[in-house]
Amino acid sequence: MAEERYFLIFQEASDEECLLTIQPYQDEQSLAEAINQLQAKQIDEYTIIHGKKMTAKLRLAVELSEAEDEE
DSSP, X not given: OOOEEEEEEEEEEOSSOEEEEEEEESSHHHHHHHHXXXXXXXXXXXXXXEEEOOOOOOOOOOOXXXXXXXO
């Protein structure tokens, strides 16, 4: 049976990329340290989930095309 743990979910975005991170932590102390690091990076929106080990599948499709200039 899997142990319960904390999952910290946050997003970092810039002009070049957008990263979604889901990071597991075994205890509240390591979770608090991770949150302090996020706050130092000025990331103040995150989600904490407390539960058992999870699996996830993400399917994402993005279609890019060259923008036409309107003059």
